[in-house]
Each structure stands twice: as C-alpha cells, then as structure tokens.
Amino acid sequence: MGFFDRFADKKPAGQPTPAAPVTSVPTAPAAAPISAGGVLPQLAAAREKLKAKDLPGALAAYESILTTAADRSDVLMTISADLGTNGHVREIIELLAPRYDVQKHGAAAGLNLLQAYIVVRNADAAQHLLDLLFSLQRPELEARLVGFSNAVSELFLSETEEVNAPAVPAAQAKVDIASISKPIWFYGLEAHAPRLLANKEGKLRRVAFAQLSLPGLPDAVARATQPEDALGRWCxxxxxxxxxxxxxxxxxxxxxxxxxxxxxxxxxxxSEWVAENIRQLSESVQGGLDYVLTGSLRSRNDDFELTMRIWEVKKFRELKAFSTRWNPASADEELKKFHDLVRTYMEWTALPAGHGLPYSSPASPSTHVHGLAATLTGFFGEKGVLAPEQLALGAGFQLQAAQANPDDARAQINLVSALLRAKQLGLPDEPAALAVARAWLATEAASAAGLGAVEV
Structure with missing residues (x-):
C-alpha cells in the first residue's frame, strides 16, 4: 500500500505545522440557533461530500460556512466531529486551530482539536491547548483532561526518543502492508480447512492487529535490511x-x-501508527474494518514494555490502551495476563465445540510468538516477498514452541507447517523437529484436527 511515508520524518510529508489555538478574539454576541434555512443544510451538504470521499469539496463548503459562522461553538463542534469521523484529522487542525477560542467556543470543540493534535503527535500544540482547557476549571472535565495529560506526556517522551534516533531517509521508509487473513500455519494445509477453521456466520466485527512499532530504535533502517532478529520476531x-x-x-x-x-x-x-495510517489500512481491506489494534514495543537489556491501543475505525478514535512489562523470567506469566486483558475488553468468546480447531491459550506464549514469526518469514520467503538472504533456515523456533506447549495443537501444527514448507523447498531434514512432529501427528488430537494422514 505504501502509506507509511510518514516514518521518513516526525511529521507526515506535506503536513502543515498546526498553529497554536487563538485565544484573544473578542467575544461575539451569541449566535441564533441553527435553523432549517441557515447553516444546517450547508453542514449536511458538506457531510455528504465527506461520505462521497470528496474532501476538497467538503473543505470548500466548510470554509464558506466559517466565513460567517466561525464564532459559533456548535458549528466548530459539528465540523470537527464530521471530519474526525471520516478520518481527516489534519483538516480539523487546519480549520479549527486559527479560529478556536477557549472562552468563546467552550470545551467541546477544544477536546476534538486536542485529540487531533495528539493523533498527529504535535505535543507542543496539544500541551498549550490542554493548559487552556484546564483553565476553564470545569470539574466535570477533570478526569478526561487528566487522561489527555498522560497522553501528551507520552508524546513528549516519544519525541525525545525519536530526536535521539537517526533520521530515516524517505526512500527507505516506504513500505507496503501485507494482510494475513488466516493463521500463518494454515497456509499449505488448506486441504484440511473444515477441521482447522470454522465458517463463521452472522455479523462479524472486522479487526486488524498491526505490527508493533519500535519507538526510539536507533538503527531501524539498517536493522530492517538484516535477517530477522528477536526484536523483529516480537513485533x-x-x-x-x-x-x-x-x-x-x-x-x-x-x-x-x-x-x-x-x-x-x-x-x-x-514511530507509532496514527489515524491516517489506520484509515488507509481500513480502506485497503474489502468491506473496511471495525477496529484496529496498534502497539509499541520498547526494549532495553532484555526488559520489554508493550503498549497496545484499540482504535474504533468508524470514529477514528482511540478506545483503550493497555500496557505490560516483562523480562525473560516473567515473559510467559505477563503475556498471559495481557492476552486475557485484551480478550476480556474485546468481549472475546471461543467458538462452540465442533466449529474449527478448539482454542486454548499456549502455556508458553513467548515461544509461540517467536514460532509464529518464524513461520511468517518462511511463508514470505516461499512467496518471494523476502529475498533468500533474509531467511533463517530451519524450524528451530517452531520446535521450541512445540516442546514448550505440548498440549497446544496450534503450536504443534505450526511445527508441522514449517516442516512441510522445508520439505517443499528441498531443505535438509531436521531429525529432532521431525521426531516431535511425527509423534504429535500420531495422536488423537492430530486426527481430530484432520491431520492424522499428513506426512512430514
């Protein structure tokens, strides 16, 4: 898709530097309520242009409206809400920042503008506006403003890390996004689909789990050109x-x-994903997405900190953020807790018995994560997405995961999948991995999964 050009610089290419909110405009008399013959039809017409993906037409309509109605808090609120709902965050800043006055327009439009600053990662403007909103001394807003204050603090921390990292040349920052719509071990086992995957019915919520960003990584460009390492497998x-x-x-x-x-x-x-990346990812998927989960991973001396953010695509807003930390000794315990936390928030429930492979959480998530990432690399190598020199031969990570998760069918199938791909590519046999895979393929669990007749 090539929409990650923004990683070439802290600000996305072509993004204007947002102006600080205006606070000195004299207070105008209260505007009359919106009537059917006034601003309302113009706002509705602009909204229809947004739905039709005619952004220039919508912006021209908003500019026209604001020439006479910029003093009205309801107009600024409506415009910012409509733009935000359709994922046009930078345009909120372009239209509102030069016109917004905290005393005149109140908090509602200001909160939308504040969220826009946070999404485009403009920490200075966000902090300035946050101070103005706190100055209203509205007790009912205090909890929300404290939450925004924490988000702005995270932005300043992230900016410090990015300043200390080398700049990423634009030519090297352009990437495509590959969407994996089945378990990575499923590819090559399609003939066994009735047992492995269920045909889901009814209205389903469409969700994407995005590759984790690595804020502050000092050698991201050079590191990406090398064969996958542990940090890459994690993300x-x-x-x-x-x-x-x-x-x-x-x-x-x-x-x-x-x-x-x-x-x-x-x-x-x-750098972390922002609303524009999420919107473009959603538009690249047939039928769009309901949710996108993005995240960041920081690592220092084998200590890791993971933050995952849940975005509602319809309104392009962040719903929730979860964080956890681990080291080699605590990785499995902490990842299990984190996994349960996200599943609970997303109201995840397992499919009924008889609908695909029964689900159970791995006993050792850390080894399973690395095993899945290694299988992805083998799959991309087979398809020519990765160059041969990028591939790490062997099923070592899949074997470790299978041994650490003896009762997890998915870990065992991941090993089988890796060995079948190695066989297809004519790679040398791996006796230890073959022994584990063949022992599992002889079990009732393998037969129940429809894999009892598979030979590796």
Whole structure:
C-alpha cells in the first residue's frame, strides 16, 4: 500500500505545522440557533461530500460556512466531529486551530482539536491547548483532561526518543502492508480447512492487529535490511498471535498487518501508527474494518514494555490502551495476563465445540510468538516477498514452541507447517523437529484436527 511515508520524518510529508489555538478574539454576541434555512443544510451538504470521499469539496463548503459562522461553538463542534469521523484529522487542525477560542467556543470543540493534535503527535500544540482547557476549571472535565495529560506526556517522551534516533531517509521508509487473513500455519494445509477453521456466520466485527512499532530504535533502517532478529520476531509475532486467537473467536473476522519493503526485506516502524495510517489500512481491506489494534514495543537489556491501543475505525478514535512489562523470567506469566486483558475488553468468546480447531491459550506464549514469526518469514520467503538472504533456515523456533506447549495443537501444527514448507523447498531434514512432529501427528488430537494422514 505504501502509506507509511510518514516514518521518513516526525511529521507526515506535506503536513502543515498546526498553529497554536487563538485565544484573544473578542467575544461575539451569541449566535441564533441553527435553523432549517441557515447553516444546517450547508453542514449536511458538506457531510455528504465527506461520505462521497470528496474532501476538497467538503473543505470548500466548510470554509464558506466559517466565513460567517466561525464564532459559533456548535458549528466548530459539528465540523470537527464530521471530519474526525471520516478520518481527516489534519483538516480539523487546519480549520479549527486559527479560529478556536477557549472562552468563546467552550470545551467541546477544544477536546476534538486536542485529540487531533495528539493523533498527529504535535505535543507542543496539544500541551498549550490542554493548559487552556484546564483553565476553564470545569470539574466535570477533570478526569478526561487528566487522561489527555498522560497522553501528551507520552508524546513528549516519544519525541525525545525519536530526536535521539537517526533520521530515516524517505526512500527507505516506504513500505507496503501485507494482510494475513488466516493463521500463518494454515497456509499449505488448506486441504484440511473444515477441521482447522470454522465458517463463521452472522455479523462479524472486522479487526486488524498491526505490527508493533519500535519507538526510539536507533538503527531501524539498517536493522530492517538484516535477517530477522528477536526484536523483529516480537513485533510481528505478537499481532500474529492475537490474530490467531481472534480467528478462533465467535464474533470476529481478524487479520494481522505487517510491513515489508519493496527491497524484499521486512520493515521496522520507529514511530507509532496514527489515524491516517489506520484509515488507509481500513480502506485497503474489502468491506473496511471495525477496529484496529496498534502497539509499541520498547526494549532495553532484555526488559520489554508493550503498549497496545484499540482504535474504533468508524470514529477514528482511540478506545483503550493497555500496557505490560516483562523480562525473560516473567515473559510467559505477563503475556498471559495481557492476552486475557485484551480478550476480556474485546468481549472475546471461543467458538462452540465442533466449529474449527478448539482454542486454548499456549502455556508458553513467548515461544509461540517467536514460532509464529518464524513461520511468517518462511511463508514470505516461499512467496518471494523476502529475498533468500533474509531467511533463517530451519524450524528451530517452531520446535521450541512445540516442546514448550505440548498440549497446544496450534503450536504443534505450526511445527508441522514449517516442516512441510522445508520439505517443499528441498531443505535438509531436521531429525529432532521431525521426531516431535511425527509423534504429535500420531495422536488423537492430530486426527481430530484432520491431520492424522499428513506426512512430514
């Protein structure tokens, strides 16, 4: 898709520097209520242009409306809400920032403008506006403003890390997004689909789990050109694990979204996804998306901090953020807790018995995550998405996951899938991995999954 050009710089290409909110405009007399013959039809017409994806036409209509109605808080609120709902965040800033007055327009439009600043990661403007909103001394807003204050603090921290990292050349920052719509171990086992995957019925919620960003990574460009390392497996394996989980859920149709370069290597994202990336990802998927889960991963001396954000695509707003930390000794325990937390918030429920492969959480999520990421690399290598020098031969990570999760059918099938791909590519046999896979294929669990006749 090539929509990650924004990673070439802290601000997306072509994005104007938002002006600070205006606070010194004299207070105008209260405007008359919107009537059927006044501003309302013009706002409705602009909204229809947005729905028809005629952004220039909508902006021209808004500019016309604001020439006579810029003093009205309801007009600014409506315009910012309509633009935000349709994912046009920068346009909120362009229209509102030069006109917004906290005393005249109140908090509602200001909160929309504040969210826009946070989404485009303009920490200075967000902090300035936040101070103005706090100055209203509205007790009913205090909890929300404190939440925004925490988000702005995170922006300043992230900016500090990015300043200390080398700039990413634009030519190297352009990537495509590959969407994985089935468990990564499923590819090559399609003949066994009735047992492995269920045909879900009814209205399903469409959700994407995006590759994790790595804020502050000092060598993102150079590192991305090298064969996958542990950090790369973490940032791709975690969304693969969550997507795999939600494929076994009753109400969801998930995908995993990972970045690849046209130079046939993986991409690493040194900045977090923003609303524009989410909108374009949704538009690239037939039928669109309901939710996108993005995240960031920070690592220092084998200590990791993961933050995952849940976005509602319809309104392009962040619903919730979850965080966790782990080290090598606590990884499995903390990842299990985090996995349960996200599933609970998303109201995940397993499919009924007899509908696809029964779901159970892995005993060792850390090994399973790395095993899934390794299988993705093998799959991309087979399809020519990755160059041969990017591939790590062997099924070592899949074997570790199968051994650490002996009762998890998905970990065992992931090993089988890797060995079948190695056989197809004519790679040397791996006796230890073959022994584990063949032992599992002889079990009742393998027969129940429809894989009892598979030979590796």
């Amino acid at each position: 791709r394996g975690l969304p693969l694990w969550f997507a795999e989980t939600f494929m076994a859920g009753a109400a969801y149709e998930p995908i995993a979204a990972v970045g690849v370069s046209s130079a046939k290597h993986y991409a690493l994202f040194p």
